C-alpha cells in the first residue's frame with residue numbers, strides 16, 4: 468500500500484507484510500503440517516529475555532521445535548506450592564506434562580543485565596523486577612562485580628535454576644527415570660559460542676570442545692569397549 472506523502476514508514480508493518488509475502492509461501496507446508504498435526508516439540512527452552520539471545524539461531528531450529536519461555540535472567544521460580552500466577556512455572560508444567568518434552572535447556576548469557584542488576588540498584592518503581600531478581604541472589608559472589616565475577620555469576624545462576632528445576636516433582640521424576648535431560652548453557656555473545664555445564668567435570672565447557680550438550684550424567688549408561696559412555 469502506498470504511503471501518504473510525508474508519512475513515516477511503519478517498519479514493523481513492512482516486516483509483517485514481508486513475512487507473509489516472502490517467507491511464508493516458502494514454508495507454508497511446514498506451518499500447515501504443524502497446525503494439522505499439532506506441535507510436538509522435544510525441547511523446553513528457558514532463556515533470558517535479552518534481545519541478543521536468539522535461540523533459533525544458536526540451535527538451528529525453526530517452527531515447532533522449541534517450546535520457549537523467556538524471562539529476565541532465565542530464572543526458574545521455586546516450586547513452593549503457592550500455585551499463583553507464575554508464568555514460567557506454568558510453562559514448565561505444560562511442557563513436561565502435556566507436551567512431554569525430553570530436554571530442558573536453561574540458557575543464560577554474557578553481559579546479562581539481570582545478573583548485573585544483582586550487584587546494583589533497580590528503579591524504586593520496579594517492584595516486581597526487584598522481587599524477581601531474588602531468584603538469582605544465590606549466585607551472587609561476595610566480590611566487586613568485575614567482568615570475571617559477572618561471568619561466574621551468570622554461570623552460577625544457570626546452575627541455581629537447574630537445581631530449582633529439580634524441585635518440580637514432574638521434572639525430578641522424569642530426570643531420574645532418564646526421560647528428561649537437563650542442559651545448563653551459558654551463551655557468550657561476543658564469541659558466538661554456548662558453554663555447556665558438564666557435571667562430571669564440574670564446569671562449563673565450550674560447545675566446540677564439548678562431548679555432549681547436556682549437563683548429565685543421565686542414564687542409561689552404555690558400556691562400550693570397557694568405557695562407560697553416557698547416552699545423551
Ligand SMILES: [Zn+2]
Pocket residue numbers: 515516517539540541576578579580581582
Ligand atoms: Zn540476560
